[in-house]
Amino acid sequence: MTVAFHFRVDQNKAHGNYAWAIQDQFFRCLQESPVRDIHVEIFTGDLLAHQYAGDEASRESVLTGLLGYDPRRWRTLEHNDFVNALFSSRIYVLSVEGLSRKLQDYLDNQLSRDSSYLGAIEVDPANRVQWMLYRCSLIPGYRYVDGEIRLFHREFEEREGAQTKDTVRAEDLKRLGFRVAWEDIGVRHTIFDSYQSFKHAVRLAELEGYLSEHLARVADEILLRTTALDPRLNDVLYAALKTFERIQTAEEIAQVSTSCRRFLERLTDLLYAPRTEPVRGRSVGPEAYRNRLWAYVEENLQGDEQKVVLAQLQDVGNRIDRVYKLANKGLHDQIAQSGVRRLIVAFLALAYDILSLAAPPLEAPLEPYSDGIVDFARGLAEEDRRSGKKDNENDQ
Numbered sequence: 604m605t606v607a608f609h610f611r612v613d614q615n616k617a618h619g620n621y622a623w624a625i626q627d628q629f630f631r632c633l634q635e636s637p638v639r640d641i642h643v644e645i646f647t648g649d650l651l652a653h654q655y656a657g658d659e660a661s662r663e664s665v666l667t668g669l670l671g672y673d674p675r676r677w678r679t680l681e682h683n684d685f686v687n688a689l690f691s692s693r694i695y696v697l698s699v700e701g702l703s704r705k706l707q708d709y710l711d712n713q714l715s716r717d718s719s720y721l722g723a724i725e726v727d728p729a730n731r732v733q734w735m736l737y738r739c740s741l742i743p744g745y746r747y748v749d750g751e752i753r754l755f756h757r758e759f760e761e762r763e764g765a766q767t768k769d770t771v772r773a774e775d776l777k778r779l780g781f782r783v784a785w786e787d788i789g790v791r792h793t794i795f796d797s798y799q800s801f802k803h804a805v806r807l808a809e810l811e812g813y814l815s816e817h818l819a820r821v822a823d824e825i826l827l828r829t830t831a832l833d834p835r836l837n838d839v840l841y842a843a844l845k846t847f848e849r850i851q852t853a854e855e856i857a858q859v860s861t862s863c864r865r866f867l868e869r870l871t872d873l874l875y876a877p878r879t880e881p882v883r884g885r886s887v888g889p890e891a892y893r894n895r896l897w898a899y900v901e902e903n904l905q906g907d908e909q910k911v912v913l914a915q916l917q918d919v920g921n922r923i924d925r926v927y928k929l930a931n932k933g934l935h936d937q938i939a940q941s942g943v944r945r946l947i948v949a950f951l952a953l954a955y956d957i958l959s960l961a962a963p964p965l966e967a968p969l970e971p972y973s974d975g976i977v978d979f980a981r982g983l984a985e986e987d988r989r990s991g992k993k994d995n996e997n998d999q
Contacts, residue, residue, distance in 0.1 A: 604811075605700045605726040606707050607737050609650065609680065611719045612693040621695060622647060623775065626744075629697055630781060632713045633747055636706060639850060640940040642748045643701040646741035650694040655735065662690065668732025669724070677704075679711050680722035688721060698726065698737045705848075728808040734801050743792045749941075752776055753786040757793075821955050831963040832873050833971050839866040840954075847947055850940065857930035859943060860923045863950045867919075868892045870957065875899040893920055896957065903960040915953045922946045 608629070612621050626647065633641060652665050666689070670682060688694055702710075707723070714720045726737050746753040754776075756767040768785060776783050790796055797803075829836040843862035846855050871892040878887045883901070885894040893916065900912050926946055969976070 604702050604704075604707070605698060605728065605737070606677075606702050606710075606723050607696050607698045607726050607733075608710070608714060608723045609685070609721040610695045610697075610717070611688050611721055612649075612695050613719060623772070625695055625697065627776075627779060628714070628717065629710070630747070630752060630776070630779075632710050634750065634781070635713075636709055637849070638703065638706045638709060640749075640944055641706065643699050643746070644743070645745040645747065646696075646698040646700075646737070647744040648696060648741040650689070650696045650736060651740045652689055652694075652736060654740075655732070665732055668730055669736070673727065676727055677707065677725040678723070679715075680724055685721055694721065696737065696741060698741050728804040728811075731801055734804050738804060739799070743788060746786055751782040751784055753784045755786055755788045757789065758787040759789065821951070825951065825955055825958060828958040828963055829870075831967065832958075833869065833968060835971050836866060836869055836873075839869060843950075844947070847943060850943065853930040856943060857927055860927040860930070860946070863919075863946065864923050864927075866950075866954070867896065870954070871895045871899070874957070874961075900957070900960070912953075912956050915949065915956060919946070919949050919953045922949060 610621075610625050629645075633643075652669070655661060655665050666686065669689075670680070670685070699710075707725075711723050715722075726733050728734060728738070743755050745755065754769060754773055756769075757765075760767050773783050773785075792799065825840075826837065829840065839862055843859050843866065846858045846862065850856055850859070875887070875895040875898060877889040877891075877895065881887065882894075882898045885891070885897065887895045887898055896916055897913060900909060900916065904912060923946065926943060
């Protein structure tokens with residue numbers, strides 16, 4: 604997702620280096636964000652709307668392209684304030700690619716404390732006006748990844764004698780306490796970049812839609828099948844993902860791996876009950892949940908598909924064990940946030956594959972709802988008791 608954050612440059616800021624001041628504020632928000640595992644690319648520059656609005660018709664076209672209502676797109680810009688500023692003031696923009704929903708909301712909330720902040724819009728790559736203003740007109744400036752700010756430069760131009768490294772900016776960021784590095788972006792975003800066309804931007808927008816649809820379908824399928832099997836599986840899955848979102852300590856890392864293991868254990872109990880006799884030489888007793896999952900896969904798949912899922916099972920089991928052991932040894936610094944995310948992604952892929960091996964049950968289980976049934980029966984009994992007591996009092 605790409606989001607453009609807009610700032611009105613007032614007279615006081617215009618006399619100083621307003622670009623650096625706004626960027627510094629934005630980097631501090633990223634650094635202080637509760638969201639972890641941040642990886643974004645940042646494009647910077649003034650919003651050059653006036654270049655495309657030479658007459659009234661062009662101006663209306665720009666406004667429609669920028670602010671036209673699209674229920675699929677997120678926006679916090681206040682229409683009238685933005686329109687008033689658009690052609691009368693300098694507007695500075697940070698266009699950020701790779702933002703999650705949670706992070707965009709956090710950044711918008713933090714930046715709104717600045718009186719010069721106008722708001723944000725989710726950029727539509729298939730919107731030609733937005734493509735011109737946010738993709739073609741802005742300058743690729745930074746990559747922010749794992750708390751490090753990478754300044755873009757072009758090595759091929761450096762070899763020809765050009766100065767593309769902004770060393771003054773790099774030193775300024777270091778003085779502010781940021782970790783800084785350089786990244787050569789080659790010919791990206793130059794006239795040599797054949798992937799900079801609007802046609803390619805539209806294709807990328809469609810690809811993003813396809814990816815979102817497929818991943819959403821996997822999530823829906825997991826939830827449909829776990830709910831049909833045993834809704835308590837969703838509680839365990841919720842615990843794993845919720846804990847992942849707030850990881851701060853080794854204990855929380857260990858909890859993520861524990862929840863993943865508990866999910867697989869409970870799923871195994873539902874799909875392949877323990878047996879006293881070994882299966883193909885492997886124990887399939889109550890504690891041997893991996894062996895039981897292995898046997899379940901072997902009984903439901905053949906050939907290459909079986910090999911792929913069994914390899915996934917082995918990989919996820921090893922990941923769970925490794926993360927759990929390192930966290931409990933106090934070695935959580937060796938486990939990057941991205942490593943735990945890879946565990947979650949691999950775990951969900953395995954869960955999807957295993958859950959989809961068989962059709963959902965034709966009869967819903969009662970056991971998960973036993974507590975609710977008992978509570979309801981007790982409530983009825985208590986109501987009957989009170990009603991009987993009241994009848995006796997009336998008879999007397």
